[in-house]
Amino acid sequence: MAAGKRAEGSVLGGGGGGGESQESEAPGPLLPLSRLDIRRYSRQLVLPELGVSGQLRLSGSSVLVVGCGGLGCPVAQYLAAAGVGRLGLVDPDVVELDNLHRQVLHRESRLGTPKARSAASALGELNSRVRCVPYELALSPSNALQLVRDHDVVADCSDNVPTRYLVNDACVLAGKPLVSASALRLEGQLAVYNHRGGPCYRCLFPKPPPPETVTNCADGGVLGVVPGILGTLQALEVIKIASGMGATCHGSMLLFDALEGRFRHIKLRPRDPRCAVCGDHPTVTALQDYEEFCGSSATDKCRALHLLSGEERVSVEEYKRVLDSRAPHVLVDVRPPVEVDICRLPHALHVSLSKLEGGDEGSLKSLRQRIHEARQGAGDSAVLPLYVVCKLGNDSQKAVRILQGLSQNGLGPISVKDIRGGLMAWASKIDEEFPQY
Structure with missing residues (x-):
């Protein structure tokens, strides 16, 4: 059922926490919580930091999840459980056996099923009140901007460099906050970009790394629980932005070392006024060919180098x-x-x-x-x-x-x-x- 539509008798909601007001970021009128909504979300409704007003913002918000893999599964799962009104789920791939140790929304019975559809099906069983829209396609310069514009917050759960630049640039051009995470082997990192005057991804990484130096999970491996931890933290940042509490990681990057069981924050440089996309005089005013820009393909599959004749x-x-x-x-x-x-x-x-x-x-x-x-x-x-x-x-x-x-x-x-x-x-x-x- 779409966000804002209530089948049961409504219970008027008022007051409550929810942090500073961000009503302008929530699309459409915020309808009251129903009796079943109150029962479902009761454990978070009593939190002063969230309250009824924060829950109403969540139910009126929409989030685009780019990638339904190791990061995207826990992100989407916790956003649906928390009551985000609409989830857009983007992924071009199908469920494969080697996904299942980390992509916890999928099942053996859905091997060969498009991941976006598999995730939407699982989320529908978790919370039928959330509208889950699967997009069985690859994010590209031709569709990214419209998809980003149709949502309030974007969670980048991709596993390749071209898509990271594509999502970043689309978020800057559309004026949307971006919650980005990555996980590899026994490490992960999380940051919020393009939020409250903070830097975008290009501010920190104006040029992509050489393709031969980039390793993804298919090449380097990953312990399944690591993207689970980072994806859960990613969902937390999205919930805080959508509910009005505000992000924690918009001026810093959170680093996680699974082997040591240690978290640490590093302070990020401020927004770069010379940034090609969010700077004072941007040169990137439309989406471009990011595979050509990065010299690699936009896929999380095993990459193929061409070094020899x-x-x-x-x-x-x-x-x-x-x-x-x-x-x-x-x-x-x-x-x-x-x-x-x-x-x-x-x-x-x-x-x-x-x-x-x-x-x-x-x-x-x-x-x-x-x-x-x-x-x-x-x-x-x-x-x-x-x-x-x-x-x-x-x-x-x-x-x-x-x-x-x-x-x-x-x-x-x-x-x-x-x-x-x-x-x-x-x-x-x-x-x-x-x-x-």
Whole structure:
């Protein structure tokens, strides 16, 4: 049922807390709370900081949740539970098995279902009084501004750099506060942008990082509870803004270290008057091509780098033919040890990329020994093929460059190529029994 519509007899609400007045931010007239509303929200209604007026603002507010994944699930869940009037749920992906350890709104029974629809279904069972609108699409320069304008607060729960810039710029152009969070491995951070004269995301990060330095959850992993903690805190900031209590994190960034169990705040720089989008003389006055701006795709899927030429790479099918022919060669697995523990090709030599980058002498000694053994069957003067593999074919490209530089360092005549798509391509195209992770 849409916010503001009441089926039961109404109970007039008045007075109460709710912090400083922000009636101008709530769309439409605020109708009284019903008897069932009072029963449902009773534990928060008695808080002086919220009260009836704050609850009425919540029920009259709308929030756009960008991403229904590890962050978006707890954000949407707590906003629906708190009684936010309308939730817009944006996500282009479907529910997959490896989502379920952290994306707690989804279920095994909804594998293959669009995430936005799955989330809306779960939220409808939690609170049928909240209107949940699923948008089964990717946020883009063509649709972002209108979607942002249609909501009072935006929660950025995405997991890629282009979408972060897109959401930020849309919020600045539409004049909407942005609550942004991120989580990776065992760490997370939270900030509120474009609120009460504070900075926007571009003020702090005017230029995107190089694509090869960016790691997301698909690449680097994440402990499921970490986005849960950050998403819950994100929901808290949204509720405080929508109810009139005011955000805590609009002048600082909250950092969370799960391993140490520690939170800390760092003060943010003030709004930059030279900012390209929110500055005194903005140069970004319309949404742009953010994938081109960032040099990466707007996806939380595993990214694909392109560091080598086609002649320096082989497909998994080509490598399978080399393996079947029993031609002398060396396969080097450059994944971290924790990934090798999950699965490996038994004939591969494990030398992690970090060891190669650090010039670890023990690892190089093992590599020289393996090359020497393989060269016995190839002939001492023959050029020995080295193939490099990792999970996805990204780190392996970096390793090829390093090994090419070492080719004159006691390794003898070698040719070095990486295997495109890595072990996950091997699993999908060559060996269906090989684990995917």
